[in-house]
Amino acid sequence: MMIPDRSEYLKxxxxxxxxxxxxxxxxxxxxxLWAFDIHAAEIWDPPGEILxxxxxxxxxxxxxxxxxxxxxxxxxxxxxxGYLFPHTCDSLQNLGTQVKDLIGVSLPVYTFYNPKGSFNxxxxxxxxxxxxxxxxxxxxxxxxxxxxxxxxxxxLSHKIDSHLLAIHQARMTNHLSLSNEEYFKLMRAQEYLLxxxxxxxxxxxxILDQPGESLKTRLMVSGxxxxxxxILEFLDELGVSIxxxxxxxxxxxxxxxxxxxxxxxxxxLTDRFFVLPPCSTRGGDLDERMHHISTRMKDSRAxxxxxxMVKFCEPELFDHRLLVKTLRxxxxxxxxxxxxxxxxxxxxxxxxxxxxTELLFDMVSx
Amino acid sequence: xxxxxxxGVDVGSLSTDVSIIDDSGxxxxxxxxxxxxxxSEAAEAAFDSALKLTNLSRDGITAITATGYGRASVxxxxxxxTEISCHGVGAHQLFPKTGTVIDIGGQDSKVIQIxxxxxxxxxxxxxxxxAGTGRFLEVMANRLELDLDELSSSKNIQGESAPISSTxxxxxxxxxxxxxxxxxxxxxxxxxxxxSIVNRIWSMVTSIGIEGEVxxxxxxxxxxxxxxxxxxxxxxxxxxxxxxxxxxxxxxAHIARRAYHISLESGTN
Ligand SMILES: Nc1ncnc2c1ncn2[C@@H]1O[C@H](COP(=O)(O)OP(=O)(O)OP(=O)(O)O)[C@@H](O)[C@H]1O
Ligand code: SF4
Ligand SMILES: [Mg+2]
Numbered sequence: 074m075m076i077p078d079r080s081e082y083l084k085x086x087x088x089x090x091x092x093x094x095x096x097x098x099x100x101x102x103x104x105x106l107w108a109f110d111i112h113a114a115e116i117w118d119p120p121g122e123i124l125x126x127x128x129x130x131x132x133x134x135x136x137x138x139x140x141x142x143x144x145x146x147x148x149x150x151x152x153x154x155g156y157l158f159p160h161t162c163d164s165l166q167n168l169g170t171q172v173k174d175l176i177g178v179s180l181p182v183y184t185f186y187n188p189k190g191s192f193n194x195x196x197x198x199x200x201x202x203x204x205x206x207x208x209x210x211x212x213x214x215x216x217x218x219x220x221x222x223x224x225x226x227x228x229l230s231h232k233i234d235s236h237l238l239a240i241h242q243a244r245m246t247n248h249l250s251l252s253n254e255e256y257f258k259l260m261r262a263q264e265y266l267l268x269x270x271x272x273x274x275x276x277x278x279x280i281l282d283q284p285g286e287s288l289k290t291r292l293m294v295s296g297x298x299x300x301x302x303x304i305l306e307f308l309d310e311l312g313v314s315i316x317x318x319x320x321x322x323x324x325x326x327x328x329x330x331x332x333x334x335x336x337x338x339x340x341x342l343t344d345r346f347f348v349l350p351p352c353s354t355r356g357g358d359l360d361e362r363m364h365h366i367s368t369r370m371k372d373s374r375a376x377x378x379x380x381x382m383v384k385f386c387e388p389e390l391f392d393h394r395l396l397v398k399t400l401r402x403x404x405x406x407x408x409x410x411x412x413x414x415x416x417x418x419x420x421x422x423x424x425x426x427x428x429x430t431e432l433l434f435d436m437v438s439x
Numbered sequence: 440x441x442x443x444x445x446x447g448v449d450v451g452s453l454s455t456d457v458s459i460i461d462d463s464g465x466x467x468x469x470x471x472x473x474x475x476x477x478x479s480e481a482a483e484a485a486f487d488s489a490l491k492l493t494n495l496s497r498d499g500i501t502a503i504t505a506t507g508y509g510r511a512s513v514x515x516x517x518x519x520x521t522e523i524s525c526h527g528v529g530a531h532q533l534f535p536k537t538g539t540v541i542d543i544g545g546q547d548s549k550v551i552q553i554x555x556x557x558x559x560x561x562x563x564x565x566x567x568x569x570a571g572t573g574r575f576l577e578v579m580a581n582r583l584e585l586d587l588d589e590l591s592s593s594k595n596i597q598g599e600s601a602p603i604s605s606t607x608x609x610x611x612x613x614x615x616x617x618x619x620x621x622x623x624x625x626x627x628x629x630x631x632x633x634x635s636i637v638n639r640i641w642s643m644v645t646s647i648g649i650e651g652e653v654x655x656x657x658x659x660x661x662x663x664x665x666x667x668x669x670x671x672x673x674x675x676x677x678x679x680x681x682x683x684x685x686x687x688x689x690x691x692a693h694i695a696r697r698a699y700h701i702s703l704e705s706g707t708n
Contacts, residue, residue, distance in 0.1 A: 406560075407561075411566070420508055424521050425564055428521040428559070428562060431520060431521060431559065432561075435559065
């Protein structure tokens, strides 16, 4: 399975004249953009030092926001259709305002205010409204929406979801022979590949008929992004498999169950938003989130939970304490790491991870 | 009948410690030397010194566990385990009723929860900075022009305590400088510093909770003033090993012994 490099791929795409919008984390109606022939290139953790962004942001802002701003300030030539800021957290919302009004980039800046809270009449109505508003905004700039195109986009999205759901399920039951690193590379390729290319990639994934070799240590991971590639590599070395995840850049963007094929796009998009797993950035009931995590742990037979927390991420920190407490009460081992998305792994983190593996392994061997 | 011997080699950030035991678990020799700059050289030197105290040669040691932050650099080890597991096992061997281990070393401090068999249940570790570690105290001793023994004396904690609000080494050091400038007595400053470490350790302890007896390991267990303040804060009497710096190495030796016996039973050796 060959996954193209992110920046090479996007550069190539920009050269063909493809319209590309830079989209900040995390949830947005990608299908609407596709229907306007706009490609969404998601900006989560662009590489490079944070230099200029610090001048605009407080020190206690998460590295995702800082890295994104640094990226935007460099005026990257791969982005040509503007930036989209979904309302994921206050920090991103503020960044959107700052980029639009204060810093002044040459490209248009859009916002998308996702509803907070769970599925009910008010949130559904609100979500339909903002979808329609976003559609109107795009129509003003581009052209009237072609309903057929939106339906096709929803169908593509539905196919991608179905594959992702199957792959995610296969991961939990050990029917996938991918290392931690390969698995998350595959998950994250949706952040930049054209949907058709991504679907093509997913279709090549081999789901085994029989479970693979029995796994030494099984772990679930929770947070915003998967652990950095250095940590994933280290876990691979230690024989620890991440069998389930509760990541915003991972399974929190895959519907909880398989949906019917779309017939009415707006209904489909609304339903899809509300069948996504519970997430700290969408508010809602913490018990529901805990229940979801417990179910995933059980289904995947994960022996422990790794919280990989992005430093200063308010929504995640808010839920974290109670989640840890609840898991501990259930005698589930928990390890929390804090990341600034650095490219190395510290000696202390190595010791933490190794000790946690010893703890899990000892539990299995007794 | 063949005799089996086991060793643990703990290459810590400040000290390299070795413990050699026989198959009954009896300690034959223990050694503590500074790690200096080269972990692998320190491991070789400490291991040879520990062997000298027995009548054994290197070949006479059946299995060796390397531990500590420099565990990967011990070429002659037969296995490696983190110092977190090793301190748990070592503390359990010395004080079998231990449920909680507090290890305060040079660079890291850890709180480890273990079960009645010495197996780790949970742990927590200080974050990146040196706050709440032996290194913090060494920096302050240097600033106060005291040696470690003077700094550690329990006399310092009998009177007033100067307010040290910062646990960060850099900020605390500047607080010490300004206290000295105001002619604050050294004992009061030391008292304040010891309390700031104790508070730091206490917050780690409360994050995972106390179970069973509490055993203090690592070099800072030599620090009498700190031990007294920690006992006061936790409201209990701590188990203090005679040789707190070699507890990790001792645990390593026991882990080597256990692994060897498991491999014998399963016929892989
Ligand atoms: N006699 C003593 N009196 C007071 N403190 C002491 C004494 N001996 C050692 N220490 C303290 O112990 C610390 C070193 O402890 P130890 O040898 O357990 O560290 P380490 O294992 O090398 O470090 P780490 O585990 O963090 O890598 C020193 O920083 C010092 O503060
Ligand atoms: S990491 Fe947290 S704080 Fe940062 S952008 Fe994401 S949700 Fe917002
Ligand atoms: Mg140590």
